[in-house]
Amino acid sequence: MTDITSTDRLSLRNAVLDGLQRLRAAFPLEARLQVAPADLREVYRNVLASWLGATVPQPARFDPERLRSLQALDAVVPGPEGIGCYPFSARPTGIHVQLPGGAVQAMCAIDALAVARLAAKTTEIESVCLYCQSPLTIRQEANGGLDHDQADCARVVWEATACEHHSCSDGLCRHIRFLCKDCTPPADSQCYTLPQAAAIGNAFFAFQSALRPTGPIRD
Numbered sequence: 561m562t563d564i565t566s567t568d569r570l571s572l573r574n575a576v577l578d579g580l581q582r583l584r585a586a587f588p589l590e591a592r593l594q595v596a597p598a599d600l601r602e603v604y605r606n607v608l609a610s611w612l613g614a615t616v617p618q619p620a621r622f623d624p625e626r627l628r629s630l631q632a633l634d635a636v637v638p639g640p641e642g643i644g645c646y647p648f649s650a651r652p653t654g655i656h657v658q659l660p661g662g663a664v665q666a667m668c669a670i671d672a673l674a675v676a677r678l679a680a681k682t683t684e685i686e687s688v689c690l691y692c693q694s695p696l697t698i699r700q701e702a703n704g705g706l707d708h709d710q711a712d713c714a715r716v717v718w719e720a721t722a723c724e725h726h727s728c729s730d731g732l733c734r735h736i737r738f739l740c741k742d743c744t745p746p747a748d749s750q751c752y753t754l755p756q757a758a759a760i761g762n763a764f765f766a767f768q769s770a771l772r773p774t775g776p777i778r779d
């Protein structure tokens with residue numbers, strides 16, 4: 561194993577900062593919620609709290625008008641299976657995240673790597689390589705960290721794509737996927753190590769922790 565030089569470290573960190581900036585530019589979720597009215601933020605917080613308890617929130621529990629407003633911001637993704645809320649998907653995505661309370665699905669690979677820190681729970685992510693379909697299992701610590709074995713077991717590819725959907729879940733998310741160690745990503749894609757992708761996801765979703773009430777999760 562070669563030593564990582566300070567230049568390498570700098571370029572690894574720059575890749576994380578670039579990735580975070582690209583993600584926020586493509587999908588400014590935090591910025592949209594910052595200026596959303598308090599009643600919408602409250603519904604959003606409760607939808608998220610349900611997911612963190614590994615329960616898929618159902619539309620019947622929430623005010624339809626407020627849900628529609630949150631959907632217009634693409635902050636939630638209501639559907640027949642329940643209400644998706646980034647990083648969690650109510651629709652099957654092929655990216656499973658095991659939480660102590662049950663299994664959930666993540667919108668994309670970066671989202672899956674954000675769940676452990678949001679839930680403050682150890683997770684196990686199960687998915688397949690986007691290109692060869694080989695199964696991948698990634699264990700992540702409750703602080704969002706990955707131990708040495710896990711850090712090198714897969715990567716995350718972000719494929720070049722045009723933004724042509726209203727909902728990020730139908731566009732961008734389908735192009736940010738796990739990749740095995742052996743497959744070569746397309747030349748025009750970005751490829752991240754798991755720790756880099758986790759750092760991007762943890763930073764992107766950090767605002768959700770500040771939104772959450774400190775008391776017990778309520779309906």
Ligand SMILES: [Zn+2]
Pocket residue numbers: 689690691692693694739740741742743
């Ligand atoms: Zn592969």
